[in-house]
Amino acid sequence: MSIPTVLVLPFPFQGHVNPMTTLSQKLVEHGCKVVFVNTDFNHKRVLSSMVEQQDHSLDESLMKLVSISDGLGPDDDRSNIGKLCDAMISTMPSTLEKLIEDIHLKGDNRISFIVADLNMGWALNVGCKLGIKGALFWPASAAVFGMLYNVPRLIDDGIINSDGSILTSNKTIRLSPNMPEMETTNFFWLNMADTINSTHFLNYLVHHCTPALNLTEWWLCNTAYELEPLMLTLAPKLLPIGPLLRSYDNTNPTLRSLGQFWEEDLSCMSWLDQQPHRSVTYVAFGSHTYFDQNQFNELALGLDLTNKPFLWVVRQDNKMAYPNEFQGHKGKIVGWAPQQMVLSHPAIACFISHCGWNSSTECLSNGVPFLCWPYFGDQPYNRKYICDELNVGLGLNSDENGLVSRGEIKKILDQLLSDGSIRSRSLKLKEKVTSSTTDCGQSLENFNKFVKWLKE
Known part of the structure; x- marks a missing residue:
C-alpha cells in the first residue's frame, strides 16, 4: 500500500479547526501524511500558541502546517461571518489550486486526497479540476447536518423562505416521523449575530458547499451512533467517526496543543489536584x-x-x-x-x-x-x-x-x-x-474503513 498525502481544509473557526486537527493526527497515526491548510490569519495564531519546546517540535515529514489568505485584510472583523464567506469564496478556490500546484511542482509528496470541512465544500471542485478525489467532514451533530441537507425540502414544503426565514406558523417540525421534534427557532442559520449574516451564511452553504456532497461517497461526521441513533438512521450516507477527542496520554505538548488559537494555561491542572x-x-x-x-x-x-x-x-x-x-x-x-x-x-x-x-x-x-x-x-x-x-x-x-x-x-x-x-x-x-471509538466500536470501524480505502 502507498502512503497517501491528505490535504485537510477546515472552516476558519476554532470549533472547526479543533476536530480536524484531531482527525489529521489520527490519519498520521494510521500511516498517512497530512498537509493541514489554515487561513494565514489563523495559521499565525496556531503557531504563536504552540507550546515552545524544541525537543517536541512537529514532525513536518508527517504533518505539515501551511496557509493561504482568506481574502480579508489584517484588521478586518472575522467574526462577521457573511463578510468572511464572501471574501473566502472569491479568493480561496484559486489560491488553494495554486498551493496544490506549487506542492506538486516542488516534487514534495503529491496531494492524493482532500478532506474538506463541509463548510469549505467548494474545495472538492478544486480537487476535481486537478484530478484529486475528496471527502467531506461535518464537525457538528448529525441533526444539524440534517437541517442543512433538508433546506431545499424545507423551502419546497413552505416551512422556510429561500432566505432561510420561517414561513410556517408551526413552532416545531419533524425531519422524519421517527425523529424528535425540532423547534423552528433552532435552525442554526437563524441564530447568527444578525439576519443579514444568517441569510449570507445560508446562501454560502447552499450554493457553494453542500453541492459538493454529490462529488464524493465519503461524508464523515464528528458524532457516534450512540449519541444520535435516529438521525443517523435517517441519513445513512453520513458516517460517524466521532467523537474525535485528542489523545492526552502522549508526552508531546506540541501535538497536544496543536490547533489551539490561544495558549493553554496548564496551571489549572495542579489547582484541580488540590x-x-x-x-x-x-x-x-x-x-x-x-x-x-x-x-x-x-x-x-x-x-x-x-x-x-x-x-x-x-x-x-x-x-x-x-x-x-x-x-x-x-x-x-x-x-x-x-x-x-x-x-x-x-x-x-x-x-x-x-x-x-x-x-x-x-x-x-x-x-x-x-x-x-x-x-x-x-x-x-x-x-x-x-x-x-x-x-x-x-x-x-x-x-x-x-x-x-x-x-x-x-x-x-x-x-x-x-x-x-x-x-x-x-x-x-x-x-x-466512549465505546464507539474503542476496539469493535462503530466509529472506529468506520474510520478504519475510510483509511483502508485511502491507502488502496
Whole structure:
C-alpha cells in the first residue's frame, strides 16, 4: 500500500479547526501524511500558541502546517461571518489550486486526497479540476447536518423562505416521523449575530458547499451512533467517526496543543489536584461567545454566590471588567484551558457551557453533567438535545431583559448538583459514547474503513 498525502481544509473557526486537527493526527497515526491548510490569519495564531519546546517540535515529514489568505485584510472583523464567506469564496478556490500546484511542482509528496470541512465544500471542485478525489467532514451533530441537507425540502414544503426565514406558523417540525421534534427557532442559520449574516451564511452553504456532497461517497461526521441513533438512521450516507477527542496520554505538548488559537494555561491542572472530588464547576464558553458588561457581572457574582470552587475560562480577548463586589476567592480564572484534561479530572462536578458541539462531545465523553447556556448557531439546538433527549443537563433561563441573573445561576446549579439521576445518566452515556471509538466500536470501524480505502 502507498502512503497517501491528505490535504485537510477546515472552516476558519476554532470549533472547526479543533476536530480536524484531531482527525489529521489520527490519519498520521494510521500511516498517512497530512498537509493541514489554515487561513494565514489563523495559521499565525496556531503557531504563536504552540507550546515552545524544541525537543517536541512537529514532525513536518508527517504533518505539515501551511496557509493561504482568506481574502480579508489584517484588521478586518472575522467574526462577521457573511463578510468572511464572501471574501473566502472569491479568493480561496484559486489560491488553494495554486498551493496544490506549487506542492506538486516542488516534487514534495503529491496531494492524493482532500478532506474538506463541509463548510469549505467548494474545495472538492478544486480537487476535481486537478484530478484529486475528496471527502467531506461535518464537525457538528448529525441533526444539524440534517437541517442543512433538508433546506431545499424545507423551502419546497413552505416551512422556510429561500432566505432561510420561517414561513410556517408551526413552532416545531419533524425531519422524519421517527425523529424528535425540532423547534423552528433552532435552525442554526437563524441564530447568527444578525439576519443579514444568517441569510449570507445560508446562501454560502447552499450554493457553494453542500453541492459538493454529490462529488464524493465519503461524508464523515464528528458524532457516534450512540449519541444520535435516529438521525443517523435517517441519513445513512453520513458516517460517524466521532467523537474525535485528542489523545492526552502522549508526552508531546506540541501535538497536544496543536490547533489551539490561544495558549493553554496548564496551571489549572495542579489547582484541580488540590480540590475535593466532584466539587468544581467548570465554566467555559468557547472561542466566540461575548457577554456585555451586565451579563459578565451577573456571571461573576453568581459564581461567588454558589460558594463552591470554580474554574472559569475568560479568554484573553475579553474586554469586560470584574465587578467591584466580585471576591472570586473560591475560584481560578485562566485565559484558555486544556479542556479535555479538565473535563476528565475527578474534581469536576459539572460544566457551565455554551453547548458548542466539540465541548458537548468532550463533556459527554467524560460523564459530566451540563448547565447549558447557548449563544449562537447550532448551540440552542444542542442545548435542547442535551436537556430534553439525553437528559444529562439543565438549561438556564433569562429574564424579560434577556439577562441570566446571579440568582438563576445559583438556583439551577444547586438543582443540577443535587440531582443524582442526571449524574447517573451522564456516566451511563459516557460508557456508550466512549465505546464507539474503542476496539469493535462503530466509529472506529468506520474510520478504519475510510483509511483502508485511502491507502488502496
